[in-house]
Amino acid sequence: MSVLVMGASGAIGGAVLRGLQGRGMEVRATSRTPERLSLPGSVRTFAADAAEPASFSDALDSVDRVFLYADLPEPEALLATVAAAGVQHVVLLSSAAVTSPRAADDFNGSRILRAERAVLEAGVAHTFLRPCEFASNxxxxxWSIKAEGxxxxxxxxxLQTPIHDQDIADVAVIALTGDSLLGAAPILTGPxxxxxxxxxxxxxxxxxxxxxxxxxxxxxxxxxxxxxxxxxxxxxxxxxxxxxVGGNPTLSDEYARITGRSPRTFRT
Ligand SMILES: NC(=O)c1ccc[n+]([C@@H]2O[C@H](COP(=O)([O-])OP(=O)(O)OC[C@H]3O[C@@H](n4cnc5c(N)ncnc54)[C@H](OP(=O)(O)O)[C@@H]3O)[C@@H](O)[C@H]2O)c1
Structure with a gap:
């Protein structure tokens, strides 16, 4: 089975790529500047820009599954390209922001909702990963810690429930290597x-x-x-x-349920 990772230079994309390699998967990677990627020779790299969906065509040829960021200027066109290539399963790095009742009125929520909608309309099997705030934020x-303490x-x-980048990647790898998360949209938080x-x-x-x-x-x-x-x-x-401020964010048990492990702490 062949998996394409969009954004292998990214924090989550890179961790997903390493996780897939660790499982012996055939992995491909895209970047807008693939010449800057430093990846093992076994990973085929492709130049592709989501602002030009057709630029993904070569990378998608004969690919079974795809990891996508939701930063998609043209989500409908890109997902049409993905569907036309015969991809069987899209794992989208969405956001817990889409679960807010006011998500559609919000800059971030509305753009990610649009990406999710494009996946649904393309008719490709999917998993939407919906993490809360990244601990890595x-x-x-x-800079201010170094300069001023x-x-x-x-x-x-x-008040937040910060999640470790690697926890998100762990769930993405499970979604991309089996069928247990087909159609799922887990909300992911830290512990x-x-x-x-x-x-x-x-x-x-x-x-x-x-x-x-x-x-x-x-x-x-x-x-x-x-x-x-x-x-x-x-x-x-x-x-x-x-x-x-003054909120009471819910802690999700999805990471533990999906991976069988406890989520990593902020201290980690
Ligand atoms: N930070 C949070 O608290 C939080 C919470 C929930 C969800 N999220 C979501 O998580 C994502 C950020 O994850 P991250 O930290 O892993 O990001 P990151 O390290 O900034 O990486 C983003 C990746 O996306 C690729 N990319 C960006 N624009 C692209 C385009 N037009 N075409 C093709 N590739 C493109 C980049 O690849 P190249 O530069 O190599 O092309 C890069 O590898 C965002 O989508 C955000 O909405 C963030």
Whole structure:
């Protein structure tokens, strides 16, 4: 069985690719810049850009299953290309954001809902992975931790259930190598609820030096984030944090049910 991984340079895509290789699968990978990939010679690489769905045609030739990111500028056209190639199963890295009743009104929720809808309309068997906030989002704090030993945040009491990248990849690999998750849409969370303040403290404990939180106004935070991100993402991140204050996010048992193991902690 041959599996194509879109975005092998990505955090999740790369982990999925390694997991499939570990299981001895025949794996292919796409990237917009495949010359920058550093992969074992056994992995065939292809140049493909989701903004030009036809660019996936060569990579999809004789492929059985596909791992896709939901960052798809033309999801309907890309999924039509996938279906026409005879792919049997698409595993889409979706998001828990689509389960919000207001997902369709939201920039992030609506674009991922559109990708899920395109998969359904293409009529290809599917698995939608719906993770919550990635624990690795905290890597964005690395510069201020190195420079100031502190993390500036507007909503330090925002409560999350951060998930380890590898947990998402573990479930993707199970979906891509068997039929147990056909038609499933597991919500994936980490094993614990942690505020952003608690995440900063955990990083400090692991580093062996206390870190502080610098409380910012939303406008100050927007200005900081805008140095690195487009405004639409700045607004999305701020909204997510604002709405997570005083929340009580559900912890999912899907990872344990699917893999038989406990999810990795934020500390891990
Ligand atoms: N961060 C969170 O809290 C969170 C929560 C839930 C869901 N998600 C979803 O998770 C995804 C991010 O995962 P990640 O951290 O693994 O991302 P990442 O490390 O940024 O990797 C993204 C990959 O997608 C590929 N890609 C991007 N645009 C592409 C295009 N137009 N055509 C072809 N390939 C393209 C890139 O490949 P090349 O650059 O090599 O082409 C790259 O390998 C997003 O879709 C996000 O919505 C994130």
């Amino acid at each position: 905290a890597a964005r704090w690395s 502190a993390v500036p945040l507007p909503y330090p009491d925002a 614990e609820r942690l505020t952003l303040r608690e995440q900063v403290a955990t990083i400090g404990e692991v580093l062996g030096r206390p870190l502080s939180v610098i409380e910012q106004t939303e406008a100050e935070s927007a200005a900081t984030l805008a140095a690195h991100l487009p405004d639409v993402w700045v607004q999305q991140i701020l909204k997510g944090w604002r709405e997570a």
